[in-house]
Amino acid sequence: GAVVSQHPSWVICKSGTSVKIECRSLDFQATTMFWYRQFPKQSLMLMATSNEGSKATYEQGVEKDKFLINHASLTLSTLTVTSAHPEDSSFYICSASLAGGETQYFGPGTRLLVL
Amino acid sequence: GDSVTQMEGPVTLSEEAFLTINCTYTATGYPSLFWYVQYPGEGLQLLLKATKADDKGSNKGFEATYRKETTSFHLEKGSVQVSDSAVYFCAQRPAGGGADGLTFGKGTHLIIQP
Numbered sequence: 001g002a003v004v005s006q007h008p009s010w011v012i013c014k015s016g017t018s019v020k021i022e023c024r025s026l027d028f029q030a031t032t033m034f035w036y037r038q039f040p041k042q043s044l045m046l047m048a049t050s051n052e053g054s055k056a057t058y059e060q061g062v063e064k065d066k067f068l069i070n071h072a073s074l075t076l077s078t079l080t081v082t083s084a085h086p087e088d089s090s091f092y093i094c095s096a097s098l099a100g101g102e103t104q105y106f107g108p109g110t111r112l113l114v115l
Numbered sequence: 116g117d118s119v120t121q122m123e124g125p126v127t128l129s130e131e132a133f134l135t136i137n138c139t140y141t142a143t144g145y146p147s148l149f150w151y152v153q154y155p156g157e158g159l160q161l162l163l164k165a166t167k168a169d170d171k172g173s174n175k176g177f178e179a180t181y182r183k184e185t186t187s188f189h190l191e192k193g194s195v196q197v198s199d200s201a202v203y204f205c206a207q208r209p210a211g212g213g214a215d216g217l218t219f220g221k222g223t224h225l226i227i228q229p
Contacts, residue, residue, distance in 0.1 A: 036219075093158070103161055
């Protein structure tokens, strides 16, 4: 149980285009979902926290207009990288937790390459 | 701010060797501490956790003890197997409950040779 999926697993796009990444909790309802970013040989950095039905809370230094997060249901959160540029190339990972739960369940990640 | 520091890898060991991966943290208050493991091609999985000082988390032969006095949460296993080869992440979550994001270390790549 507690499986989280991400789609797509990898994406290549041209500079200036927008990319949407989906994060789904397959067998549980996730009150809270998190989005992380990981650069090569670096740790995962928390980008934002999203609660179903409310606006996401972004970490300091993360542009909310650049990284749009929508958490419309208890099983789906989306991250849209708007007007992507090569510096946005990275590995994006989502996680989900149950209501009041401490444990986060992670998706397999999405690798984004912006040309 | 809060941070997690863990030993750089890769760490290469022979099968049945003793494993220690060091992890220290800086935080305000007493965070919850976690070890996550990432097998090749898979997402991060929770390996073990501890929520207060002197707690010991354990799973699959791995252990880690929450040491408040040294702000450490070192991961140990007495006899590693080839199947333990993976990347291990130490992480913390702020004290106080609720759903908060995790602060991760950089990860330690463990390679076990037969």
